[in-house]
């Protein structure tokens with residue numbers, strides 16, 4: 001008898017990329033610098049911790065409203081209206097265990113077996129497994145790498161079939177660091193409306209923004225009723241271990257999402273929701289300070305990368321990732337990422353982990369280590385690229 005269900009054995013392997021390879025070297029005692037994981041280096045701001053502790057002390061230890069504590073949902077509805085231009089009200093908000101859970105609910109509640117789901121390539125790999133577990137078939141539409149990974153609506157349209165159910169966006173984009181323009185989002189919205197598709201949009205990096213303005217696609221005309229917008233406290237408030245996120249959805253979709261949520265977690269831990277309430281409703285100065293620190297690291301890392309022979313790197317407009325092109329080395333990204341791990345002892349992610357469109361790139365997380373460690377990592381990378389045969393020319 002084969003015990004795991006077909007939905008486990010017949011879907012892609014869940015992978016954390018280079019991290020898995022790094023574990024073996026680390027176990028052998030090597031000092032690795034981890035720049036592969038999007039784990040914020042900052043601590044959660046004190047006022048957020050205090051609010052959760054106070055809620056715990058005040059007896060917020062019982063079952064919550066299944067959609068989330070009413071005070072939190074009201075604050076999130078106000079934030080969605082003010083920051084995102086999404087007017088769903090508290091009835092259109094469902095609190096989740098991080099963005100991961102929000103995505104799982106969105107896919108499980110809206111994909112039927114055989115439905116095709118269009119993702120933009122390079123994509124965020126962790127969405128794939130969830131789509132497949134829901135019975136969906138991922139279909140990849142390339143971003144335009146010759147134009148800074150811009151969206152080409154006609155390339156998406158070519159992949160639309162009678163089985164297409166939805167388009168998935170990650171905006172700001174992990175891994176590319178792009179923030180999509182109004183024109184790009186309007187083009188996606190026009191396709192969704194014309195072909196009657198749902199849009200699922202992962203906006204976990206909405207506030208980790210350095211240049212330009214972040215626009216939620218649900219704020220565009222005709223989109224609120226066909227968009228599931230996914231958010232989390234994870235990145236901007238350094239709350240990755242808290243596991244807190246939320247979905248803004250057309251209120252008519254909430255019972256469908258809730259049917260999945262009630263069966264997998266019942267609801268999110270009650271007292272930690274008061275930490276989230278402090279995060280969203282109180283002063284945003286600590287968030288701004290963390291983003292300013294990430295911006296300094298972005299500027300430093302991009303400058304250093306562009307000095308390395310064979311490497312070019314556009315400045316990410318948002319996120320905590322630099323997506324560096326290494327094609328000038330004449331080597332492929334899998335071998336470069338493997339060498340960096342084994343020889344330079346710096347763990348970066350192979351661009352191919354994010355799809356065909358990510359080949360020739362490595363993704364470097366600059367938000368997961370303090371500055372001295374980032375400097376050390378850039379010195380190690382510089383040493384490696386300068387020693388590669390046939391790539392001389394920059395000063396490193």
Ligand SMILES: Cc1ncc(COP(=O)(O)O)c(C=O)c1O
Nearest residue numbers: 038098099100124174204232234
């Ligand atoms: C694009 C994207 N979505 C979702 C997540 C996961 O978020 P959470 O920890 O809130 O589940 C990440 C984490 O790196 C991410 O980069």
